[in-house]
Amino acid sequence: AQSVAQPEDQVNVAEGNPLTVKCTYSVSGNPYLFWYVQYPNRGLQFLLKYITGDNLVKGSYGFEAEFNKSQTSFHLKKPSALVSDSALYFCAVRDQAGTALIFGKGTTLSVSS
Amino acid sequence: GAVVSQHPSRVICKSGTSVKIECRSLDFQATTMFWYRQFPKQSLMLMATSNEGSKATYEQGVEKDKFLINHASLTLSTLTVTSAHPEDSSFYICSARDRQGADYGYTFGSGTRLTVV
Numbered sequence: 001a002q003s004v005a006q007p008e009d010q011v012n013v014a015e016g017n018p019l020t021v022k023c024t025y026s027v028s029g030n031p032y033l034f035w036y037v038q039y040p041n042r043g044l045q046f047l048l049k050y051i052t053g054d055n056l057v058k059g060s061y062g063f064e065a066e067f068n069k070s071q072t073s074f075h076l077k078k079p080s081a082l083v084s085d086s087a088l089y090f091c092a093v094r095d096q097a098g099t100a101l102i103f104g105k106g107t108t109l110s111v112s113s
Numbered sequence: 114g115a116v117v118s119q120h121p122s123r124v125i126c127k128s129g130t131s132v133k134i135e136c137r138s139l140d141f142q143a144t145t146m147f148w149y150r151q152f153p154k155q156s157l158m159l160m161a162t163s164n165e166g167s168k169a170t171y172e173q174g175v176e177k178d179k180f181l182i183n184h185a186s187l188t189l190s191t192l193t194v195t196s197a198h199p200e201d202s203s204f205y206i207c208s209a210r211d212r213q214g215a216d217y218g219y220t221f222g223s224g225t226r227l228t229v230v
Contacts, residue, residue, distance in 0.1 A: 034219070043119070043206055043223040044157075090156065100147040101208070101219055105156045 002027035004093050006104035013081045014112050021076040021107045023091030033074040034092040034101060035065055044090065050074060061085070081111045115141050115211035119222025126197055126229055134192045134225045136207035143209035146190035148182060151204040151224075163190055197229040 003026045013019045025031055032051055036044040048059025055067045065076045074091060088108050092101040116139040126132050136146060144165050149157040161177075163169040163184035171177045179201075181193040190209075194201050207222040 036221070041204070041224065041226060043117075043221040044208075046218065046220075049218070100159050100162055102159070103157045106154075108154075 002031075002093050002102050004091050004102055004104035006089075006091055006107045008107050009105075010108045010110060012110045012112065015083050016080050019078050019081040019085070019109065019111070021089050021091075021109060023074045023076065023104060024072050025074060025091075025093045026072065027093055031074075032094045033065075033067065034094075035059065035063070035074075035076050036090045036092060038088045038090065038106075047076070047089075081109075083111050083113050085109060086111045115139075115209075115218070115220040117143070117207060117209050117220045117222045119207055119225060121225060122223060123226045124228070126227070128198055128229055129196055131193055131195045132197055132227060134194075134205055134207075134227075136190050136192075136209070136222050138188045138209050138211070138220075141209075141211045142187040143190070143211065144187060145210045146184055147208040147210075147219075148180075148190075148192050149206045149208065151206060153204075157206060160192075194227065197227070199229045202227055202229045 005024045034049045035047040038044050047063050048057050050057050050067045058064045063078050088106050090106050091104040094101050118137045120135050146163045148160045150160050151157045159172050160175045161169045161171045161182050163182045165184050165187050169182035184190040206224045208219050211220050
């Protein structure tokens with residue numbers, strides 16, 4: 001069965017510094033990988049996805065993620081963090097059968113000014 | 114882009130009553146809807162998958178008689194929490210598959226905060 005792991009409950013960075021939120025996955029076949037962000041009491045906002053093609057995926061709000069097949073990772077990155085980036089971030093995966101997304105436990109990103 | 118409208122955003126109900134949550138796809142046809150439940154500071158747990166015109170498929174451990182899902186049209190899916198109890202208090206989020214070019218994406222509703230008192 002497919003699964004996603006986000007090893008960090010919380011990531012703290014200073015504004016202007018680069019940020020990385022980690023994600024590893026386990027899935028049969030080629031993975032479809034997603035990153036979403038959630039603000040308090042809100043739904044999920046799509047950031048980016050990897051289906052195929054270039055391993056470096058660029059998404060919304062300056063975020064990007066790198067797909068690494070050998071390490072089964074899909075870490076979310078941003079070169080310069082903003083205080084407004086503070087939120088809960090979820091990595092998700094679905095397999096080629098096109099089932100529902102399976103989410104990691106989430107990582108809280110806190111960006112200090 | 115694709116939008117899923119979820120209502121109500123917040124509801125408080127008495128124990129033993131039923132609550133209906135609606136999700137509508139506004140500018141696309143959602144043949145498949147997913148319902149998730151999220152506890153505070155936790156991940157989204159898939160409850161069920163519904164396809165238009167057919168019975169929902171529930172995940173293991175989810176009581177289908179308690180969480181009634183109806184997907185009667187291509188733009189509307191509903192989740193009814195029947196005989197609600199305080200332990201049903203949670204944040205419920207729907208998601209619809211939408212076609213984006215040659216690939217399918219997932220659009221989420223804004224969520225419903227259910228409090229059972």
